[in-house]
Amino acid sequence: QDEGGLVEYFRTQMGKDPDMASAVAAIRTLLEFLKRDQGETLFGLRESLTSATDCLTGVDSSVAVSSAGELFLRFISLTSLEHQDLSQCKKVMEERGELFLQKISMSRAKVAKLCHTFIKDGAKILTHSYSRVVLRVLEKAAAEKKRFSVYVTESQPDAAGEQMAAALRKLDVPVTVVLDAAVGAVVEKVDLVIVGAEGVVESGGIINKIGTYQMAVCSKAHNKLFYVVAESFKFVRLYPLNQQDVPDKFKYKADTLRSSQSLSEEHPVIDYTPPSLITLLFTDLGVLTPSAVSDELIKLYL
Amino acid sequence: MADSGVTDGAEKKEDITRVKNEGKELSKEEKQRLRKEKKSQKKNKEKKDEQDALASEREKNCAPSTLSQPAAHKEPAASPPVQAAVSEPPAPAAGAPPADKPAKSKAELKAERRARQEAERASKPGKKGDPGPQSTAGKPKAPPSELQPVVKRLPEHVQVDNPEVLKKLAKKLERQQIPLRSDYGYKVSLFSHLHQYSRKAPLTQQLSIPSTVIHPVIVRLGLQYSQGIVAGSNARSVALLHAFKQVIRDYVTPPNEELSRDMVNKLKPYISFLNQCRPLSASMGNAIKYIKKEISNIPSQCKEEEAKTKLQDCIDRYIREKIVLAASAISKYAIEKISDGDVILVYGCSSLVNHILCEASEKHRKFRVIVVDSRPRLEGREALRRLVKHGISCTYVLISALSYVLPEVSKVFLGAHALLANGYVMSRVGTSQIALVAKAFNVPVLVCCETYKFCERVQTDSFVSNELDDPDDLMVTRKGKTQLEGWQQVSQLGLLNLVYDVTPPDFVDLVITDLGMIPCTSVPVVLRVKNVDQ
Numbered sequence: 001q002d003e004g005g006l007v008e009y010f011r012t013q014m015g016k017d018p019d020m021a022s023a024v025a026a027i028r029t030l031l032e033f034l035k036r037d038q039g040e041t042l043f044g045l046r047e048s049l050t051s052a053t054d055c056l057t058g059v060d061s062s063v064a065v066s067s068a069g070e071l072f073l074r075f076i077s078l079t080s081l082e083h084q085d086l087s088q089c090k091k092v093m094e095e096r097g098e099l100f101l102q103k104i105s106m107s108r109a110k111v112a113k114l115c116h117t118f119i120k121d122g123a124k125i126l127t128h129s130y131s132r133v134v135l136r137v138l139e140k141a142a143a144e145k146k147r148f149s150v151y152v153t154e155s156q157p158d159a160a161g162e163q164m165a166a167a168l169r170k171l172d173v174p175v176t177v178v179l180d181a182a183v184g185a186v187v188e189k190v191d192l193v194i195v196g197a198e199g200v201v202e203s204g205g206i207i208n209k210i211g212t213y214q215m216a217v218c219s220k221a222h223n224k225l226f227y228v229v230a231e232s233f234k235f236v237r238l239y240p241l242n243q244q245d246v247p248d249k250f251k252y253k254a255d256t257l258r259s260s261q262s263l264s265e266e267h268p269v270i271d272y273t274p275p276s277l278i279t280l281l282f283t284d285l286g287v288l289t290p291s292a293v294s295d296e297l298i299k300l301y302l
Numbered sequence: 303m304a305d306s307g308v309t310d311g312a313e314k315k316e317d318i319t320r321v322k323n324e325g326k327e328l329s330k331e332e333k334q335r336l337r338k339e340k341k342s343q344k345k346n347k348e349k350k351d352e353q354d355a356l357a358s359e360r361e362k363n364c365a366p367s368t369l370s371q372p373a374a375h376k377e378p379a380a381s382p383p384v385q386a387a388v389s390e391p392p393a394p395a396a397g398a399p400p401a402d403k404p405a406k407s408k409a410e411l412k413a414e415r416r417a418r419q420e421a422e423r424a425s426k427p428g429k430k431g432d433p434g435p436q437s438t439a440g441k442p443k444a445p446p447s448e449l450q451p452v453v454k455r456l457p458e459h460v461q462v463d464n465p466e467v468l469k470k471l472a473k474k475l476e477r478q479q480i481p482l483r484s485d486y487g488y489k490v491s492l493f494s495h496l497h498q499y500s501r502k503a504p505l506t507q508q509l510s511i512p513s514t515v516i517h518p519v520i521v522r523l524g525l526q527y528s529q530g531i532v533a534g535s536n537a538r539s540v541a542l543l544h545a546f547k548q549v550i551r552d553y554v555t556p557p558n559e560e561l562s563r564d565m566v567n568k569l570k571p572y573i574s575f576l577n578q579c580r581p582l583s584a585s586m587g588n589a590i591k592y593i594k595k596e597i598s599n600i601p602s603q604c605k606e607e608e609a610k611t612k613l614q615d616c617i618d619r620y621i622r623e624k625i626v627l628a629a630s631a632i633s634k635y636a637i638e639k640i641s642d643g644d645v646i647l648v649y650g651c652s653s654l655v656n657h658i659l660c661e662a663s664e665k666h667r668k669f670r671v672i673v674v675d676s677r678p679r680l681e682g683r684e685a686l687r688r689l690v691k692h693g694i695s696c697t698y699v700l701i702s703a704l705s706y707v708l709p710e711v712s713k714v715f716l717g718a719h720a721l722l723a724n725g726y727v728m729s730r731v732g733t734s735q736i737a738l739v740a741k742a743f744n745v746p747v748l749v750c751c752e753t754y755k756f757c758e759r760v761q762t763d764s765f766v767s768n769e770l771d772d773p774d775d776l777m778v779t780r781k782g783k784t785q786l787e788g789w790q791q792v793s794q795l796g797l798l799n800l801v802y803d804v805t806p807p808d809f810v811d812l813v814i815t816d817l818g819m820i821p822c823t824s825v826p827v828v829l830r831v832k833n834v835d836q
Binding site for chain 1: 746748811818819824827
C-alpha cells in the first residue's frame with residue numbers, strides 16, 4: 001500500500017525532533033497509519049500494522065523500532081473490542097494509541113528522575129557513545145547542582161561520542177573524550193559507568209552500540225558500578241546466548257543489510273552485554289535488577 | 303458415641319483383630335474404633351506417668367479438695383491432675399491457648415493438651431482424630447487448637463534416622479495395610495536421613511496375593527518403579543496417570559459414600575505404596591495434586607458413570623496438554639536456538655531433549671551431538687540408540703572425559719527432573735558437574751523443562767532431599783573378578799549411589815519451557831502465574 005508515504009512520514013518525524021527516540025517516531029507513524037487505514041476487518045488491520053512495522057525496520061534497523069512496534073500492537077489490541085462497528089473499534093484503538101504515545105513520551109523524564117539521585121557529588125562518570133537518555137539524566141543531575149565530570153568514548157565508526165561531548169560542554173560539565181581502546185585504562189579512574197540501551201532482552205542483558213560489552217567487562221573486572229538507562233518500550237522478546245546469537249537483522253544498519261554481498265565482511269554496529277555484568281537498570285517501570293526484567297517482560301507481553 | 307465406644311471397646315477389639323488377620327479391608331467405623339482405642343490406651347499410659355510425677359507435687363502443696371475426688375466413676379482419660387492444670391472451663395472448645403507457653407513445663411503442656419482434647423471430644427461426639435501428627439515431627443510444639451493454622455508438613459522431610467518419625471510412618475502404613483519396606487545396607491552418614499532399599503527385595507514380596515487393598519495395576523506399577531523398568535520423570539508420571547485411569551474405571555462407589563471423598567481416600571494407600579516402592583518425583587506429586595483436586599471438585603449430584611468418564615477425560619487432557627503438547631512447544635523454541643554447524647552436548651537420557659534433537663534433525667538442521675554418560679545407570683546408551691536411529695551423528699564419552707570434549711562444544715542441552723522455586727535445577731546426578739565445567743569453558747547451558755515439573759520446594763544443596771539407589775549397583779564384575787563383592791563385611795566401607803543433584807541458577811543460561819524462554823531466576827514468576835490461573 002502506501003509504503004512510500006509511510007517512510008516519508010517517518011523520516012519527517014525523525015527530522016522534526018532530533019531529540020525524540022526513533023521508536024517514538026515509529027509509533028507516531030504507526031498511529032498515523034492507523035488513522036489513515038481503510039481496511040474493513042480487524043484482522044486485516046493487524047496484518048497491515050505488522051507489515052508497516054516491518055517496513056519501518058527496513059528503514060531503521062534498530063531493535064527499539066521493532067520492539068516498540070510490537071508493544072504498540074499489543075497495547076491497542078489489549079482492549080476487549082466488542083463494538084460491532086469497525087469504525088468504533090478503530091476509534092478506541094486510536095485513543096489507546098494516543099495514550100500509549102503520551103505514556104512513552106514521559107518515560108525519559110521518569111528515568112531521569114529515578115537515576116539522577118544515584119549520581120553523587122564529585123562523581124566521575126564513564127559513558128559510551130551518544131545516548132539521549134543518558135544526556136537527559138546528566139542534565140537533570142546538573143540541574144540539581146551536582147558536580148561531576150564525564151569521560152566519553154569516541155565510539156567509532158560514526159564518532160557519536162563527539163556529539164555527546166559537545167552537548168555536555170553546553171551544560172558546563174567537564175568532559176573528556178577517550179579512544180575506544182582506552183576504556184580499560186580509564187575505568188580505574190571512574191566511580192560509575194552509565195550507558196543507554198537500544199534494546200533490553202529477556203535475560204536482563206542489553207543490546208547497545210558496539211563497545212558496550214568490553215566496557216562492561218572492564219568495569220566488572222574493576223568492580224565498578226555499571227548502570228543502564230532505558231525506557232520500557234525497548235524491552236524485546238529476544239534471548240541471545242552470546243554475541244553470535246543476536247539476529248543479523250539487528251547487527252547491521254538497514255542499508256548495509258540491503259546492499260552488502262557478504263555480511264561477514266561488514267562490521268557489526270551493536271553488541272550484547274549479558275546480565276551478569278549489569279548492576280542495575282533504570283526504566284520508567286522503576287529501578288530493576290537484571291533478573292527482574294524477565295518478570296516485567298512477562299507482565300508486558302503475556 | 304465417643305464415650306460409649308471406650309467402655310465396650312474390648313469386644314470390638316477382638317472383632318477388629320480377627321477381621322484384620324483375614325486380610326479384608328476394615329470398614330470405616332472399625333478403623334475409627336481401632337484408632338480411638340489405641341489413643342485412649344496411649345493416654346492411659348501417659349496419664350499414669352504424669353500422675354506419678356504430679357502426685358509427689360501434690361503431697362507437697364496440699365491441693366484443694368477437688369483433687370482428692372476419686373475419678374473412678376469418670377472415664378479413665380479425664381483424671382484429676384489434668385483437671386487441676388486446666389483452670390478455665392474448656393467449654394469454648396476451640397479456645398486459643400494462652401500465649402506464654404515457654405514458661406510452663408513440658409508435662410504441664412502435655413496435660414493441658416490432653417485435657418483440651420478430652421473436652422473437645424466430650425463436647426463434639428463423633429469428631430475424628432486430632433491434628434496430633436503435625437506436632438511431633440520435631441517442629442515447635444503448637445497445641446492442636448482448631449483456630450491455629452495447620453502446620454504444613456513437607457512430605458519430602460524424610461527423616462529415617464529419627465525413630466519417632468519412623469514409628470509414625472509405620473503406624474500410618476499399618477493403618478493403610480501396606481507393608482513397610484526395610485532399609486538395606488550401611489548408609490553413608492551424610493545421607494543417613496534417607497531411605498536406601500535393595501532392588502532384590504521388592505515390596506511386592508511382602509504383599510499377600512491376591513491383595514484386596516491395593517489394585518493390581520498399582521502393584522504392577524510399583525514393581526516396575528522399584529525394578530527400574532519404568533524410569534525417567536515423564537515416563538513415571540504418564541505410567542502413574544494411566545494406572546489411575548484404570549483404577550477409576552474399576553472403581554465402584556460403596557453405598558452411603560460420596561464418590562468425591564471416598565475415591566480420594568482410596569487413592570491414599572496406593573500413593574503410600576508407590577512411595578514405598580520408589581520415592582515419588584516432583585512431577586508425580588503435581589500430577590497427584592491435580593487428580594485429587596479434580597476428584598474433590600466432582601459435584602455430589604453427578605452420577606457415577608458420568609463422574610468416572612469426566613475424570614478419565616481430565617487425566618487424558620492433562621497428559622495431552624502438559625506433556626505431549628508441551629514437548630512440541632518446547633521443541634519449537636529450542637529449534638530456534640540450534641543453528642547449523644552446532645556441536646551439542648547432552649547428558650544421560652532425557653525424553654524431552656531427545657525429542658528436541660530428533661525434531662531438529664527432521665527440520666534439516668546440520669548439527670552433531672556428543673552424548674555424555676556415567677555409571678552405574680549408563681542411560682546415555684539409550685539416548686545414543688535413539689539419536690543414531692534418526693541419523694544424527696553422535697559421539698559417546700564418559701563423564702570423566704568432559705573437559706576434553708568441551709572446547710569443541712557450542713551448546714549444552716540438559717533435561718530436568720524438577721525446577722525448584724529458588725531457580726535451582728534438580729536433575730540426574732552429574733548434571734551440576736556438567737553445568738559447572740561448561741560455565742568454566744563459557745559454553746551456554748540450556749535446560750529444557752515442562753511447567754508441570756515446577757515445584758514450590760526450595761533447596762540449595764543435594765543433601766537435604768535426595769534419593770539413594772541400591773548400593774549393590776556400584777559393584778561391577780570385570781575379567782571374572784568383583785572387587786566390591788564383600789563390601790558389607792568391611793565395617794568402614796559405605797557405597798553411595800545417589801540419584802539426583804541440584805544445579806544453581808548461575809550455571810544455567812536459559813530455561814526453555816512451554817511458556818517460552820525464561821532465565822532461571824524467573825521460575826517463581828511462572829509458579830505465581832500458574833497459581834493465579836488455577
